[in-house]
Amino acid sequence: MKPRAIITSALPYANGEIHLGHVASTYLPADVTTRFLKQNGVEAYYICASDDFGTPILIAAEKEKKTPQEYVAHWNKRDYEDFSAFDIGFDLFYRTSSPENIEFVRYVFDKLKKNGHIYESEIIQFYCQNDKKFLPDRYVIGICPHCQAPDQYSDLCEKCGRVPEEIGNPKCAICGATPTKEKTTHYFFRLKNFGDPLFKWLEENQNLQKDVKKYVQNWITSGLVDWDITRDISWGVPIPGDESKVFYGWFDNHLAYISSAIKFLNDKGLDGKEFWNSADIYHFIGKDIVYHHYLFLPAMRLGIDSEYKLPDYIPTRGHLTLQSKKISKSRNWYIGLKEFLEFYPSDYLRYYLVSINPYSQDDLNFDWDDFMTRINSELIGNLGNLVNRALGFTKKTFDGVIPAPSAYDDKDKEAESKIRTFASELSELVQQNHLDRALKKVMEFSAYFNQYFQHKEPWKKGPGTETCVFLAANAVYSISIALNSFLPKSSQKIWEQLGMSGNVSTKPWKSISELELKSGHKLGEITPIFGRVEEADIKKRKEKFETK
Structure with a gap:
């Protein structure tokens, strides 16, 4: 770990509510990692923004009789509120339509052009005679030429992850008509000139996932295609010198990682550019946008002479399905984040999504x-049970005061050793991005101390009772700190029941393995941390969901 870090995640499109599929692969892992880094003394900042431009937003705004600016402002605010309710702790949640990003995008374009990486070319563009407009990107659907998957967008095949050079059997996504082809002039980025430096970067960066690197390198070996970065629409970042056209969304949106971070850092009185280039850079994404983040993004940074460093980490995870079916907003098969949090605490969802997400x-x-x-069985039956029995027994038997331990027997020594090694074992897993394994390690630690408590039988008031209570309470103390990255609200509740003041997030990570809960310390009030999820309620949720 470097002493500095900037964490980003794929930008949410400002065209609808956040659902569970969004948070599972990107925002939650990024948030857990950011919290972990901060606990380890890293000056870490989690930066994100709404992705504001593109044809879908333009059309949606027209339907609602709003300006595009009004439309995206609504979703920027709503998305931030939903993320906040889920305890996603952005240091800045900005927007791609910000003046800072527009200025930065145009600067990058000018520099790429100056460096010989941009050229103009007359192309044939799909045009819908029925709707009287050119049809960029997601307004043309057809068959992917690479894997033959049907109903794919012209700018991305969601099945194989590649960007089609030309979609097969094209249809207008607005009206379903077969579009004609008309001439227009676009700017292109010379992506195919970056094959060798991209391959070299992939080879040298040992932090990237090996399986992802392998097939991206296969794409490079197969031959890259120059990238059309112009769109014939009115809503977007205007092209310098040709204000009638705008940049393709994938040209400008990931530049908001940099422009938003620089704004935030400069506003803090730091040198934003120097900070970026001296920090570990993380970009958390889902597997559907690998092509953009492993090819377009690094090539553009290379094209401006690596003025801003390339990412050190691009943690990439799979998609979330619901009841084994693909999430689809158009088919109303999804669960909105806001709706879910009306029924269950955010930590329940955080626990579940981290634990099932390799x-x-x-x-x-x-x-x-x-x-x-x-x-019910893991969070409540294991972790909640340990907190309640260890602290509840201390409250009942020792009036809530941590007793002084006596001489350790072999079982006590083993228990203390578990605490002493807990921080380093967890840290290694989180640094490797195995967040599911790290959370499992927390639960294994909790299960061990449940068994330890049961083995020592302190309720019999025999020799070693005080030692058992002392070590069990300190194990709960360790869990409270370790859990903060994963379940911040529950972590704080445990912290307060331990009788600790302030916010647990301020405790350094190494405190997990230090027995800082001393004899004589007074606990707070002890109440159950979690409540059961009832089968009848789940039945209602399933029925409501399946009839949406």
Whole structure:
């Protein structure tokens, strides 16, 4: 870990509510990682923004009789509120339509052009005679020429992850008509000239996922295609010298990682550019945008002479399905984040999504019954049980005061050793981005101390009772700090029941393995941390969801 870090995640499109599929692969892992880094003394900042430009937003705004600016402002505010309710702790949540980003995008374009990486070319563009407009990107659907998947967008195949050079059997996504082809002039980025430096960067960066690197390198070996960065619409960042056209969204949106971070850092009185180039850079994404983040993004930074460093980490995870079916807003098969949080605490969802989400591109599945089982048996039956029995017993037997330990027997020594090694074992897993394994390690630690408490039988008031209570309470103290990155609200509740003041997030990570809960310390009030998820309620949720 470097002493500085900037964390970003794929920008939410300002065209609808955040759902569970969004947060599972990107925002939640990024938030957990940011909290972990801060606990380890890293000056870490989590930066994000709404992705404001593009044809879908323009059309949606027209339907609602709003200006595009009004439309995206609404969703920027709503998305931030939903993220905040889920305890996603952005240091800045900005927007791609900000004046800072518009200025930066045009600066990057001018520099790329000056460096010989931009050229103009007359092209044939799909045009809908029925709707009287050119059809960029997601307004043309057809067959992917690479994997033959049907109903794919012209700018991205969601099945194989590649960007089609030309979609097969094209249809207008607005009206379904077969579009004609008309001439227009666009700017292109010479992506194919960056094959060698991109391959070299992939080879040298050992922090990137090996499986992702391998198939991106295969794409490079197969031959890259120059990238059309112009769109014939009115809503976007205007092209310098040709204000009638705008940049393609994937040209400007990831530049907001940099422009938003620089604004935030400069506003803090720091040198934003120097900070960026001296920090670890993380970009958390889902597997559907690998092509953009492993090819377009680094090539553009290379094209401006690496003025801003390339990412050190691009943690990439799979998609979330619901009840084993693909999430689809158009088919109303999704769960909105806001709706979910009306029924269950944010930490329940954070626990479930982290625990089922490996560091891989494998898809994961949200299942209502599995959610209920994991919360009740793991979060409540294991972790909640340890907190309640260890602290509740101390309250009942020792009037809430931590007793002084006596001589340790072998079991006590083993228990203390578990605490002493806990921080380093967890840290290694989180640094490797195995967040699911790290959370499992917390639960294994809790299960061990439940067994330790049961083995020592302190309720019999025999020799070693005080030692058992002392070590069990300190294990809860360790869990409170370790849990903060994953379940911040529950972590703070445990902290307060331990009788500690302030916010647990301010405690350094190494405190996890230090027995800082001393004899004579007075606990706070002890109440259950979690409440059961009832089967009847889950049945209602499933019925409501499946009839949406």
